[in-house]
Amino acid sequence: LRIVLDAMGGDNAPKAEVKGAIAAVKAFKEITVILVGKQQEIEKILTEEKAGQEIRARLQIVNATEVVTMSDEPAKAWKQKTDSSLAVAARYVRDGKGDALVSAGNTGAVLVASLFGIGRIAGVQRPAILSPLPSNCPSGITCLVDAGANVDCKPTHLAQFAIMGDLYSKHIFKVEKPRIGIMSVGEEDEKGNELVFATRAITDKLGLNTIGNIEGRDSFNGSADVIVCDGFVGNVILKTAEGAGSFVLGLIKSAVKSGGPIALLGALLMGGAIKLIKKKTDPNAYGGAPLLGIKKPVIISHGSVSSEGVKNALKVAANWVSAHINEAIESEIKKVEFKSE
Amino acid sequence: LRIVLDAMGGDNAPKAEVKGAIAAVKAFKEITVILVGKQQEIEKILTEEKAGQEIRARLQIVNATEVVTMSDEPAKAWKQKTDSSLAVAARYVRDGKGDALVSAGNTGAVLVASLFGIGRIAGVQRPAILSPLPSNCPSGITCLVDAGANVDCKPTHLAQFAIMGDLYSKHIFKVEKPRIGIMSVGEEDEKGNELVFATRAITDKLGLNTIGNIEGRDSFNGSADVIVCDGFVGNVILKTAEGAGSFVLGLIKSAVKSGGPIALLGALLMGGAIKLIKKKTDPNAYGGAPLLGIKKPVIISHGSVSSEGVKNALKVAANWVSAHINEAIESEIKKVEFKSE
Numbered sequence: 001l002r003i004v005l006d007a008m009g010g011d012n013a014p015k016a017e018v019k020g021a022i023a024a025v026k027a028f029k030e031i032t033v034i035l036v037g038k039q040q041e042i043e044k045i046l047t048e049e050k051a052g053q054e055i056r057a058r059l060q061i062v063n064a065t066e067v068v069t070m071s072d073e074p075a076k077a078w079k080q081k082t083d084s085s086l087a088v089a090a091r092y093v094r095d096g097k098g099d100a101l102v103s104a105g106n107t108g109a110v111l112v113a114s115l116f117g118i119g120r121i122a123g124v125q126r127p128a129i130l131s132p133l134p135s136n137c138p139s140g141i142t143c144l145v146d147a148g149a150n151v152d153c154k155p156t157h158l159a160q161f162a163i164m165g166d167l168y169s170k171h172i173f174k175v176e177k178p179r180i181g182i183m184s185v186g187e188e189d190e191k192g193n194e195l196v197f198a199t200r201a202i203t204d205k206l207g208l209n210t211i212g213n214i215e216g217r218d219s220f221n222g223s224a225d226v227i228v229c230d231g232f233v234g235n236v237i238l239k240t241a242e243g244a245g246s247f248v249l250g251l252i253k254s255a256v257k258s259g260g261p262i263a264l265l266g267a268l269l270m271g272g273a274i275k276l277i278k279k280k281t282d283p284n285a286y287g288g289a290p291l292l293g294i295k296k297p298v299i300i301s302h303g304s305v306s307s308e309g310v311k312n313a314l315k316v317a318a319n320w321v322s323a324h325i326n327e328a329i330e331s332e333i334k335k336v337e338f339k340s341e
Numbered sequence: 342l343r344i345v346l347d348a349m350g351g352d353n354a355p356k357a358e359v360k361g362a363i364a365a366v367k368a369f370k371e372i373t374v375i376l377v378g379k380q381q382e383i384e385k386i387l388t389e390e391k392a393g394q395e396i397r398a399r400l401q402i403v404n405a406t407e408v409v410t411m412s413d414e415p416a417k418a419w420k421q422k423t424d425s426s427l428a429v430a431a432r433y434v435r436d437g438k439g440d441a442l443v444s445a446g447n448t449g450a451v452l453v454a455s456l457f458g459i460g461r462i463a464g465v466q467r468p469a470i471l472s473p474l475p476s477n478c479p480s481g482i483t484c485l486v487d488a489g490a491n492v493d494c495k496p497t498h499l500a501q502f503a504i505m506g507d508l509y510s511k512h513i514f515k516v517e518k519p520r521i522g523i524m525s526v527g528e529e530d531e532k533g534n535e536l537v538f539a540t541r542a543i544t545d546k547l548g549l550n551t552i553g554n555i556e557g558r559d560s561f562n563g564s565a566d567v568i569v570c571d572g573f574v575g576n577v578i579l580k581t582a583e584g585a586g587s588f589v590l591g592l593i594k595s596a597v598k599s600g601g602p603i604a605l606l607g608a609l610l611m612g613g614a615i616k617l618i619k620k621k622t623d624p625n626a627y628g629g630a631p632l633l634g635i636k637k638p639v640i641i642s643h644g645s646v647s648s649e650g651v652k653n654a655l656k657v658a659a660n661w662v663s664a665h666i667n668e669a670i671e672s673e674i675k676k677v678e679f680k681s682e
Binding site for chain 2: 220
């Protein structure tokens with residue numbers, strides 16, 4: 001399993017990427033990593049990290065002279081920075097020289113490079129970003145799809161997100177029959193907007209384990225294994241949850257400050273709880289968000305990804321390849337006649 | 342100031358309503374309350390609560406034999422339960438026998454009764470629910486509009502929500518120049534969906550203190566005084582925040598349980614912080630959500646409203662009348678030429 005890693009993508013690149021690649025090949029015998037980026041910088045870190053012969057044998061370096069930054073306009077970056085680590089990595093995967101792509105770079109740029117550089121799975125109308133949310137599900141994870149790739153969606157797009165999310169949840173999070181919920185404003189069938197009603201008309205007949213409409217509060221309470229929504233709503237859910245979590249923790253901090261030494265002692269004793277929250281909500285736990293619907297597995301890691309996060313992303317990418325999820329997506333999508341949009 | 346109160350609306354009706362009305366007339370000299378509902382039940386609680394002559398003189402009871410329940414279909418309830426406390430209350434306000442309406446009943450039913458029973462302000466295309474969110478704003482409150490009245494919106498609707506939210510924030514929360522943000526998927530002008538772009542094309546020229554696009558995480562961090570979005574997104578924001586808050590508190594609880602006596606002691610000492618969170622996020626603090634765009638002030642309280650919440654809602658309704666917000670809405674909306682939808 002040859003995973004292609006954009007070594008220049010994240011905020012801590014290439015250090016986090018190279019260290020993550022070393023950790024991945026150490027931990028997972030089946031993985032080799034193709035590091036794409038500025039060769040000298042990558043070599044330097046390999047030396048600093050004292051990567052031995054055995055490790056280096058499973059790390060290939062491919063030189064790329066340019067870097068796509070977070071402020072680059074995605075379409076422009078794809079056209080103009082043709083020798084960027086991202087573009088070279090995408091072409092590597094397209095040409096069959098690698099099995100999957102991992103990047104912690106500019107999300108829009110990864111999306112464009114995947115779409116134009118690698119291409120969609122036959123029948124897939126729109127690729128979608130799936131965000132694994134910590135939740136009270138038996139698996140511990142609720143998959144939110146689309147988390148931001150498509151801000152304006154048609155019902156058929158959402159129906160395809162449901163199919164792709166179902167297969168990802170099954171194979172990556174080992175949920176036997178993922179419960180699929182359509183994000184709406186109430187659980188009752190008559191609650192929703194036009195998009196929800198039109199989507200339900202399709203998804204209810206797909207033969208999935210659909211549980212109908214769900215609400216914002218179900219994002220974390222474990223009511224669903226897969227939540228389907230357009231990318232605008234998905235992005236708002238992710239960021240609102242982040243904001244609400246920070247607000248609650250901020251209130252705790254301010255209460256502690258004004259509560260004097262006893263409350264302070266309480267906060268110290270609560271340290272374990274805060275650690276647990278950080279661990280449960282750490283985006284590094286799953287390494288990143290899969291971009292579903294592209295011919296080859298693509299994982300978009302958070303810009304601030306750690307080396308541990310990179311290692312996890314490489315492992316998830318490998319599992320994705322092994323589980324033949326993309327082949328399953330192609331065959332399931334083929335079974336349904338989706339009106340072209 | 343004669344505030345009409347649907348005495349049978351909430352989960353704890355009519356007890357919470359009657360007690361709240363008593364507390365309001367005691368606390369606020371300018372208010373009289375018209376209690377609409379089952380006369381005998383209301384009288385019984387007044388007796389239990391030992392409401393004296395002076396109090397009773399400022400509480401009028403209007404009998405209504407029917408009650409709209411939470412499971413009633415709103416439009417059907419309006420047509421069929423013509424002697425419900427809600428319908429009678431709405432007609433009372435329509436006929437000028439009261440200045441404002443407060444109800445903790447079925448939100449959809451209050452919306453329908455307000456729309457058909459009282460009517461829209463001239464020029465307003467869609468009434469909208471404004472939800473006052475606790476936030477790190479100087480005023481302590483960020484106004485989210487629309488919080489759920491309109492699941493499918495046109496750009497002109499959102500632009501009118503901005504105008505109405507601005508005036509409400511100014512007059513009720515005393516924010517001199519409310520910062521108006523349009524909910525989107527990024528702060529940059531080029532981030533958004535079709536609705537956001539078309540809305541910005543109108544709102545940027547309204548002469549309001551617009552700050553452009555904001556994101557989900559800005560709902561609580563104080564970046565904006567007024568957040569404008571369609572009612573689908575608004576509902577998802579409210580419920581996601583609730584879910585994320587519960588999830589974080591749940592993690593704290595489970596960490597405490599598994600952390601043994603020391604963590605338990607920590608949790609006890611943290612009691613003040615938890616109380617602060619409950620207080621800050623208590624929907625009773627402002628009594629409810631205003632329904633903007635109706636000819637007379639309407640406040641929709643949470644079904645679980647307490648008597649304290651009812652008291653606060655009555656006060657906010659009175660302030661709304663005194664501040665002539667609806668007159669200001671009519672005159673501001675008139676200044677703009679909104680395409681009819």
